[in-house]
Amino acid sequence: MATSSYYVPDSSYFPIVASFGLIGMAAGGGGMMNHMSSGGVGYAFPHLVFLVGTLLLAFVLFNWFSKVVVESRAGMYSPQMDKSFRWGMSWFIFSEVMFFAAFFGVLLYVRQWAGPWLDGQGDKGSSHMLWPSFDYAWPMFNNPDPSLPGPKGVIDPWHIPLLNTVLLMSSSVTLTIAHHALRAMHRGRTIFWLGVTVVLGAVFVYYQILEYIEAYTELGLTLESGIYGSTFFMLTGFHGVHVTIGAFILFIMWIRICKGHFTPEQHFGFEAAAWYWHFVDMVWVGLFLFVYIM
Known part of the structure; x- marks a missing residue:
């Protein structure tokens, strides 16, 4: 008590x-x-x-x-401490929202304003002052600066990125099933579905590693391949780190449930991990739309 x-x-x-x-x-x-x-x-x-x-x-x-x-x-x-934990986790996730918003903001700024300005477009266009032959076209395969060659190609969104989207969206469903099972005190079902969620997260990381290998070895898409490469790896890389951390946290929750921790009334540790995981999944939806497709 x-x-x-x-x-x-x-x-x-x-x-x-x-x-x-x-x-x-x-x-x-x-x-x-x-x-x-x-x-x-x-x-x-x-x-x-x-x-x-x-x-x-x-x-x-x-x-x-x-x-x-x-x-x-x-x-x-006490209940007051539980409320403090909830507020703390809420503010933490808000800080994470702002973290990714900054990088999405960079992507938007470069694509919609900075790139066209360098091409002489808009009120602040430079009239090709820096590179007379510069012709802006995202994702900038032909960078005007030879020291920063653009990539040879970009990741096909309809293969590994689409598969990873299915994996993460499915993991949100399995995690929700596990949460409902925990609230209904079906511990065996909770262990199973939470375990499935962890496996889906691990498979996502595996395929993202394969994607990075393809980007570096076949497409020339690296951190040094201009603004497209840097924004691509900053956004997808930090997201991959968050998925790895989230999967590890969920694994710890899985161990705790196997040990008999948590009750239908008191399981905020599980809830906090679930909040974090759902947030990471929503970030991926934004990445899939604005980085891979658009």
Whole structure:
């Protein structure tokens, strides 16, 4: 039975360790992306810095969330604490919405305004001041700057992207079935359908890896292939990371359900994971429409 008082956790070193882990991941990742093998502190071994940062963050997440599970199972959380968790998760997802909105905004700005302006179109058109022979046409196969060659082609949306769309949309359905089964206290059905959801997420990541291999080896579509390549990989790459994280979270929920955690009345950990997963699925719909098709 949850206590009636508001639970205030003890002071913890987890936030500061998580900050160092994120800094290491950002510094190491930036070093790897820019092919930096020497230089300032942290960039001499970017792969090692990224690995250490990742391990630090994984350590924090495992121990911090384990503590939350123990406290929840001990009945230390009141209804007010449950409300705080819900507000916290809501604001987190809102921040994620803004994160992806920024990248979708870049894509829209380049395609609808910046590109045509460079071609001399519109009120702010440059009249080809930079490249007299520039002829704007998305996805810019023929970049005017020879140092940034455009891709040879783009991913066919009606093969792997369409398959991945079916996979993610199906995973939302299976996750909803699992949620309803949990609320009806059908634990076996919950375990099955949640497991199916995790598998669908893993298959999505597998096919996205195949898509990236095709883009790099056959289409010349890389982070260095102009603005189309950079926006493509920023949007689909960050989404792939979110799918990977979401599938891992759902797997942890699957383990907890197998252990007998959660009740029809108290299962916000599961609900939070479901909110996150449905959000990731909706982002993919936007990607499929605005990156692959349009």
